[in-house]
Amino acid sequence: RMPAVIGTYKEMYDGWMLCRFDDTDPETKRPDPDAYDEILEAIDYLGFEPDEVVKASGRVETYYEHARNLIEAGGAYTCTCSGEEFSTLKNNAEACPHRDKDVETTLAEFEEMVEGEHSSGDIVLRVRTDIKHKNPALRDWVAFRMVDTPHPRPEAAEYRCWPMLDFQSGIDDHLFGITHIIRGIDLQDSAKRQQFVYDYFGWTYPEVLHWGHVQIDAYDIAMSTSTIKEKIEADELDGWDDPRAPTIASLRRRGIRGEAIVEAMTELGASTSNVDLAMSTVYSKNRDIIDDESDRAFFVRDGVEKTLLGGPDTAEPPVHPDHEERGTRDIPVGGAVLVEPDDVPANGQRVWLKGLGPVQHTRNAFEFTGEDLDIVREEGVDVVHWVPADDNVPLRLRTMAGDETGHAEPGLSDYESNDVVQFERIGFARIDRLADPGEESDEAGSVAYFTHP
Incomplete structure (x- = not known):
């Protein structure tokens, strides 16, 4: 502070x-x-x-x-x-x-x-x-x-x-x-x-001028230099910039802008009483800064593969929903897609694959139905994100709750380290590293840090 x-x-x-x-x-x-x-x-x-x-x-x-x-x-x-x-x-x-x-x-x-x-x-x-x-x-x-x-x-x-x-x-x-x-x-x-x-x-x-202690929610680890150092030495944290650590280095690596932290801190004033800072305040300040400039992308965790029957060969979701001039992301569909487990509808039910269109879950596959958006507006059909099953970017997403693995849309490989994107329906994330084409690894070679919802 x-x-x-x-x-x-x-x-x-x-x-x-x-x-x-x-x-x-x-x-x-x-x-x-x-x-x-x-x-x-x-x-x-x-x-x-x-x-x-x-x-x-x-x-x-x-x-x-x-x-x-x-x-x-x-x-x-x-x-x-x-x-x-x-x-x-x-x-x-x-x-x-x-x-x-x-x-x-x-x-x-x-x-x-x-x-x-x-x-x-x-x-x-x-x-x-x-x-x-x-x-x-x-x-x-x-x-x-x-x-x-x-x-x-x-x-x-x-x-x-x-x-x-x-x-x-x-x-x-x-x-x-x-x-x-x-x-x-x-x-x-x-x-x-x-x-x-x-x-x-x-x-x-x-x-x-004296001020009281700042108590921050959302962390399981105490805001103590000695405590954090002990956990690093015990390999319970990867370092001062581990997303689970309540440190400036951690927030920076997660893609939170310094000005968002300053705005949240200065709003607390300089009271001699102990004060609470909700991380949601920092997130709100940061969202105001990065939302407009952050491109959208799909990232699927623990993907369930479904064969796709029919439909367009290429999906064209917008780069940013508020900026038509930025164009669309061309995502080659291929013969199958990955969706998150909770997004798989019951047999016979439909979902709308975002940027692609409506599919019905039938015979353990997704069959394209060709209906229009009225099924979303009037019938409440869920809109879900997805990635191609064969053409994607394996990715490890580092979060405060632990690491999550999954696959991002192929266009993610066109970004660079430190770029921030919004994974639709998940939240913002800062790209930490992208694997070189052809790089072989037992784990996802590309890594991103979860910023906030």
């Missing part, structure tokens, strides 16, 4: 947008080297361009400099208490025994941290706040800690003394001249922690 909201605010107020990768935790929230470019691609897909892009892991020396300044201002001290020991003291509003350490000693011990002379858990640098503050989370919080695990970026792999997010982001927000911070409601303590640092330096804190 963040890029959509921040990018929109930038456009509304002719602002300046910073994309900062807060990648200073090489261990617990270890950065994914591929994610840097993927996040920038996602921002571009949503229709925005940051004015500047920085990686916090490339600015460690800047954070060291400000830590030294903070120590000299009396705002920080080194602490060798165990986490459990300090937690007990903090919860009892009691000062750490290291709290009154002099500046020279603290500076010397911080330099030992910078030089990597300590291991993880041995020592931290704490911001000196109000040890009796009513909120224990704000009492003498950690600004720097030791991390034994090297950073995945080679340029940052030598560092072992790393800033915590609240210190790092607080320093950067000031240095980059950020006037407005937009963050989740779960981070509202961050501004309170960072205010202590700003007070020591005599800085003015930016305005902060």
Whole structure:
């Protein structure tokens, strides 16, 4: 949600947008080297361009400099208490025994941290706040800690003394001249922690806008980076762009336009309350964008083959029902067709093969009857889609509920990857890949991703 909201605010107020990768935790929230470019691609897909892009892991020396300044201002001290020991003291509003350490000693011990002379858990640098503050989370919080695990970026792999997010982001927000911070409601303590640092330096804190969590329906998987990552590692998801994953990458691969997501998100506003986003809203926005430009096509799942007795040799359904000027799709019928199991009428009953005409189910075959559309309008005969049994495109359709296999009309092979078509009576789909002519595969070599109904 963040890029959509921040990018929109930038456009509304002719602002300046910073994309900062807060990648200073090489261990617990270890950065994914591929994610840097993927996040920038996602921002571009949503229709925005940051004015500047920085990686916090490339600015460690800047954070060291400000830590030294903070120590000299009396705002920080080194602490060798165990986490459990300090937690007990903090919860009892009691000062750490290291709290009154002099500046020279603290500076010397911080330099030992910078030089990597300590291991993880041995020592931290704490911001000196109000040890009796009513909120224990704000009492003498950690600004720097030791991390034994090297950073995945080679340029940052030598560092072992790393800033915590609240210190790092607080320093950067000031240095980059950020006037407005937009963050989740779960981070509202961050501004309170960072205010202590700003007070020591005599800085003015930016305005902060908090928003609540966005709950999205239609997904069985929680919107959690760690949960999705675990499922990918367990081969329960194919990747971040698996159609079952609640991610920007997934929506993009399904053929949903970035502007549809932005419109749906910005309509939610910036409430501090948790809000629900129905995917039907995103689908509606996207349908308004793609419907007019999307050609129609037939795709039959789990096709039942029926011999066709009589009728035209070629069907001519429209490329788009609202655009006669686009012409028709010429589909050679051949001697048999495939229809979906639920579309096979009872023996003796009729259906209208879309773009071809009326047939009656008789002797386990479809016999062309030659009647006109009145049987549809007046008698309620069903209109169904179909494909030739022999001349078609085997296709795997990837959906949120799992993969479906079937066959598309032969003209689908004339499209290209990233084209979006509407499979009539099924929904929109983005073509992911088309098999080369003559390509042999145990599975359908052509793949499309289901967009939405």
